Amino acid sequence: xxxxxxxxxxAYKQAPWRVQRQYVGxxxxxxxxxxxxxxxxxxxxxxxxxxxxxxxxxxxxxxxIQRANADLETQLANLxxxxxxxxxxxxxxxxxxxPGELDYxxxxxxxxxxxxxxxxxxxVTEYSLPLPAEYSQSLIEWFDERVKSxxx
Amino acid sequence: MRQQYAIRSLILVAGLVFVGLAVxxxxxxxxxxxxxxxxxxxxxxYSGEFRMFYxxxxxxxxxxxxxxxxxxxxxxxxxxxxxxxxxxxxAYNLGLYLGLTYEDVYNQLMNSPxxxxxxxxxxxxxxxxxxxxxxxxxxxxxxxxxxxxGLGFKPHFQRSYPEDALASNVLGFVTRDGRGYxxxxxxxxxxxxxxPVQVWVPSDPNKATEIPRVPNGTTLVLTINRDxxxxxxxxxxKALSNYGAENGAIIVMNPQNGEVLAMATTPRLDLxxxxxxxxxYDNGSQYNxxxxxxYEAGSVVKILTMAAALxxxxxxxSTTYIDTGSIDVGGITIYNWNREPWGQQDMTGCLQHSxxxxxAWISTQMGPQSFYGYMERFGLGHPxxxxxxxxxxxxxxxxxxxxxxxxxxxxxxFGQGVTITPLQLLMSASAIANDGKMVTPHVLYSMLRDGHxxxxxxxxxxxxxxxxxxxxxxxxxxxxxxxxxxxxLVPGYRVAGKTGTAQIPTQLGYDQSQTNASFIGWGPVxxxxxxxxxxxxxxxxxxxxxxxxxxxxxxxxxQTVILLNIPPDMVRNQFGSR
Numbered sequence: 001x002x003x004x005x006x007x008x009x010x011a012y013k014q015a016p017w018r019v020q021r022q023y024v025g026x027x028x029x030x031x032x033x034x035x036x037x038x039x040x041x042x043x044x045x046x047x048x049x050x051x052x053x054x055x056x057x058x059x060x061x062x063x064x065i066q067r068a069n070a071d072l073e074t075q076l077a078n079l080x081x082x083x084x085x086x087x088x089x090x091x092x093x094x095x096x097x098x099p100g101e102l103d104y105x106x107x108x109x110x111x112x113x114x115x116x117x118x119x120x121x122x123x124v125t126e127y128s129l130p131l132p133a134e135y136s137q138s139l140i141e142w143f144d145e146r147v148k149s150x151x152x
Numbered sequence: 153m154r155q156q157y158a159i160r161s162l163i164l165v166a167g168l169v170f171v172g173l174a175v176x177x178x179x180x181x182x183x184x185x186x187x188x189x190x191x192x193x194x195x196x197x198y199s200g201e202f203r204m205f206y207x208x209x210x211x212x213x214x215x216x217x218x219x220x221x222x223x224x225x226x227x228x229x230x231x232x233x234x235x236x237x238x239x240x241x242x243a244y245n246l247g248l249y250l251g252l253t254y255e256d257v258y259n260q261l262m263n264s265p266x267x268x269x270x271x272x273x274x275x276x277x278x279x280x281x282x283x284x285x286x287x288x289x290x291x292x293x294x295x296x297x298x299x300x301x302g303l304g305f306k307p308h309f310q311r312s313y314p315e316d317a318l319a320s321n322v323l324g325f326v327t328r329d330g331r332g333y334x335x336x337x338x339x340x341x342x343x344x345x346x347x348p349v350q351v352w353v354p355s356d357p358n359k360a361t362e363i364p365r366v367p368n369g370t371t372l373v374l375t376i377n378r379d380x381x382x383x384x385x386x387x388x389x390k391a392l393s394n395y396g397a398e399n400g401a402i403i404v405m406n407p408q409n410g411e412v413l414a415m416a417t418t419p420r421l422d423l424x425x426x427x428x429x430x431x432x433y434d435n436g437s438q439y440n441x442x443x444x445x446x447y448e449a450g451s452v453v454k455i456l457t458m459a460a461a462l463x464x465x466x467x468x469x470s471t472t473y474i475d476t477g478s479i480d481v482g483g484i485t486i487y488n489w490n491r492e493p494w495g496q497q498d499m500t501g502c503l504q505h506s507x508x509x510x511x512a513w514i515s516t517q518m519g520p521q522s523f524y525g526y527m528e529r530f531g532l533g534h535p536x537x538x539x540x541x542x543x544x545x546x547x548x549x550x551x552x553x554x555x556x557x558x559x560x561x562x563x564x565x566f567g568q569g570v571t572i573t574p575l576q577l578l579m580s581a582s583a584i585a586n587d588g589k590m591v592t593p594h595v596l597y598s599m600l601r602d603g604h605x606x607x608x609x610x611x612x613x614x615x616x617x618x619x620x621x622x623x624x625x626x627x628x629x630x631x632x633x634x635x636x637x638x639x640x641l642v643p644g645y646r647v648a649g650k651t652g653t654a655q656i657p658t659q660l661g662y663d664q665s666q667t668n669a670s671f672i673g674w675g676p677v678x679x680x681x682x683x684x685x686x687x688x689x690x691x692x693x694x695x696x697x698x699x700x701x702x703x704x705x706x707x708x709x710x711q712t713v714i715l716l717n718i719p720p721d722m723v724r725n726q727f728g729s730r
Contacts, residue, residue: 067307070208070223071279077219077314082382099644099710104719106727115217117373118598118605 041139048137200354207346208309210369212323212336214378215411215597221323221337221423223309227282230272231261232302241299249285250274276310276328313423319381321417321440322374322540322595325426333426334439336372336595338541343370343599371600375411380404383711385416391704392418396692397669401441401574402704404712407582407674407683409610410591412538413712417441436542441687443538446546446571449687450654451489451506451697452672453567453577458503459584459625460526461514463617469499469628479509479516482558486512489653504632506651512562520561524550527564529616530580531590532572537613538593546572567654574685577672579613584626585648585674585683587619630677640673640702642709644720649673649705651697656690666690671701675709676721682712 078084137145182188212221229250231242243258250257250273257273264271282305289300311326324335332341346369388402404414417440419432437444461467477493479486488494488508494501502510515523527533533548548570549556563569572580575593583590592611599606629648633640640649652670655662669691674683686701686708694700712718719727 066208067225067309070309071225073211073219074222074224074312074314077222080218081314081316082318082378083316086382097714099714099720102714104717104723104727115213115215115373117213117217117371117600 037139044139044142200352202350203353204348204350205364205366206308206330206348207366208368209311209326209330210344210346210371210600212344213371213373214319214376214381215374215413216378217373218378219314220319220374220376220378222312222314224312225279225307226276226310227279228272228275228306228308229277229282229285230270230304230306232270232304233261233264234269234302236261236302238299238301242303245285245288245300246273246303249281249288250277270304277305311423315378315382316424317420317422318378318385319376319415320421320423321442322376322381322412322415323423324541325421325423325429327426334436334542335540336374339539340370340372340596344372345369367602372596373598373600374595375406375413375597376415376595377413377715380712380715381414381416383715384414384708385420387704387707387711388416388418391688391700391707395669395688395694395700397688397700398690399441400689401685401687402708403442403574403578403685404708405578405582405593405683405685407585407591407680410579410582410593411597411610412593412595413682413716415440415442415595437544440540440542441689442574442685443536443540443543444573446544446573446576447668447687448568448570448654448657449572449574449577449668449670450567450652451508452650452652452670453570453572454503454506454511454565454652455584455625455629455650455672456527456530456532456577456580457511457514457523457565458499458628459617459621460523460530461518462499462625463526463621464518464522466518466522467499467514469624472496472498473502473510473513475502475507475509477509479512479562481512481516481562482560484559484562486559486562500628500632500635503628503650504635506566506653508566511565515561515565520551523561523565524548526616527570529614530583531576531613532570532580534576536573536575536579536593538575539596543575544573546570546576567652574670574687578683578685580616581672581674582683583616584622584629585680586622588615588617588622590614590616626674626677626680629673633673636698638702639698640671640705642675642706642713644722645675645709645713645718646677646721647673647675647709648677649702651702653695653697665695667695667697669695669697669701671697671705673705673709676718676724678721679724681716681718682709684708684712 133142133145208223211219211223214220229246236242239258239261243254243261246252246257247254252274260271260273285303286305289303292298292300310328313320313323313325320335322335324333324337324339326332326337330345332338332344337344346367349364349366351364384402384404388400391397392400399418401417402414403412403416405412419438421429421432421439433439458467462469474496475488475494477488477491486508489506494505494507494510497505497507497510499510501507502514518526527548528550533546533550535543535545548564549560560569579590579593582593590613592613594608594611596608598608626648629650630646633647633649638649638651640651641647650672652668652672654668654670655664656666656668657663667690669686669688671686672684674680684705686704688697688700688704691700713720718724
């Protein structure tokens with residue numbers, strides 16, 4: 001009876017080399033999964049780093065353009081200042097008008113245009129968009145967030 | 153043999169495990185030691201920096217969109233000491249380009265504290281100089297010469313005033329610490345400056361954090377008309393020169409809504425060189441005499457007395473008064489400006505000949521309670537509330553004050569013993585020009601922030617007199633100007649106005665030889681669109697307002713109607729009848 005049982009166990013027991021192969025396979029699976037996770041993590045963090053650098057550069061560019069814009073506005077104002085315009089007008093042969101020299105014409109419905117500065121409306125929405133989390137979140141932080149949110 | 157190997161293997165494994173455990177324990181011990189905390193905190197210091205993001209200061213425009221105050225980029229020139237390779241070359245070139253001495257720069261570079269990483273050589277350096285230095289650096293780097301290594305430039309904004317001294321008394325100025333002084337720059341400093349934001353910026357780009365948008369300061373649009381301001385300043389400067397006067401002020405305001413169109417005073421400050429402030433002014437009240445300096449304006453105040461008397465029903469335009477040349481009020485005798493009797497006069501005659509005696513009679517007829525009640529309602533002795541910093545209140549003594557005497561009732565009626573600023577009288581008289589409604593003067597037309605425009609509404613400061621009174625008095629003042637063929641008249645336009653020649657009070661009494669010449673007027677009388685106040689301080693060619701301030705009013709009014717496109721009365725009536 002016992003001999004029969006031993007024979008059955010031997011029949012179903014795997015060969016030692018097969019057990020070893022399973023261990024090696026499991027180990028390799030862990031290594032491969034770990035490598036994949038590491039590669040994914042590396043890719044995400046590298047992407048975040050690249051995006052971060054791009055943001056820094058773009059922000060610098062915005063600041064530079066804003067400075068240039070302010071400089072140009074001031075330069076334009078210098079070139080169109082009262083003293084400068086008067087000097088140029090006199091050079092061109094103009095002289096100040098006298099009250100009796102003016103002719104007035106009634107234009108029905110005419111409304112004097114508002115200055116450009118009052119017409120210009122800056123669109124603020126493009127600036128107010130928050131930076132997406134993907135640009136700053138690590139994989140672990142993303143995973144943690146997903147777990148906390150129940151996968152949603 | 154096999155057992156021996158097993159024992160050796162065990163010993164080796166045990167040894168390796170021991171070493172491994174020792175390493176791990178040591179790592180844990182080091183990481184949790186007191187020193188580790190210090191090292192960590194030191195590491196954090198270099199992992200990023202707190203950076204303050206300053207918004208660009210808001211710009212200031214005139215009502216037609218001309219820039220009056222903007223910003224330009226200047227640079228902080230400094231040297232990173234750890235990257236510095238050739239201090240001699242740096243000292244030589246920086247000295248050359250920045251106008252400094254070689255020794256000064258060299259000493260700064262070599263004798264700075266050892267803990268310093270960066271040293272500022274000069275700030276507020278213009279873009280042209282920095283461009284030249286950058287070109288020099290590039291040329292040297294092209295030939296592998298790193299002598300200027302470490303040199304750096306940090307850009308930032310500096311306030312810039314394209315019109316230099318134009319409207320300096322209205323604008324004020326901003327010092328290098330970013331604070332506004334005087335005028336609009338001080339009054340709206342918080343709005344213009346915006347809110348700086350401090351952010352922790354990590355050095356590691358992997359830890360890119362969102363830098364919040366720092367909104368620029370609020371941009372302001374003023375009611376000032378730049379071209380009119382320039383004309384008025386020009387007229388004022390010429391008038392002071394022609395009449396040998398010390399200083400002066402001219403204000404042009406829209407009496408219907410209180411918008412100040414021009415406000416010129418002397419002396420003016422080149423706002424791009426504000427450091428000369430202390431060379432020009434003795435005190436802050438001189439910066440803008442229109443609002444900061446109260447004075448006894450004299451006969452221009454008579455229009456308020458007459459307005460009060462007409463409104464109270466004490467007199468009518470046809471009320472007659474026999475002027476004997478003097479009147480006794482509170483035991484003191486008051487005389488006319490020429491000490492002569494003018495005989496029978498109606499109320500228009502009293503204004504036309506600017507009779508002190510007649511005015512004193514009117515105020516005594518009204519009684520102190522009624523007279524001072526009206527003066528209070530006209531706002532005398534109170535600031536106008538204009539949106540400019542540094543406004544003076546002026547002084548109106550009233551019964552009950554320790555320094556009020558009964559004679560003041562008579563003298564106050566013709567502008568003696570009461571101090572006002574030019575703007576105060578302009579505001580008070582706006583009730584006469586504007587159907588009895590008194591406007592609050594203001595210089596801010598609109599604010600622009602984040603794409604939104606916020607217009608400043610007109611504010612009324614009460615109705616001290618009725619509309620009928622205002623219109624009656626305007627007509628009286630118009631007739632009186634036309635009757636004397638005043639030099640204040642403007643061809644083609646009916647204007648109302650009043651002169652004021654006031655002797656200057658001193659500690660020894662009134663100085664007979666020096667005066668403040670003033671004129672207040674408005675037009676066109678059927679639809680007043682401008683109101684002008686002229687103050688000429690101590691004119692020397694003539695002490696009389698009719699010969700100094702009145703013609704200046706006419707010149708300013710002529711320019712005003714041209715620049716504001718106000719057609720002559722005849723043309724307007726033709727347009728209106730179509």
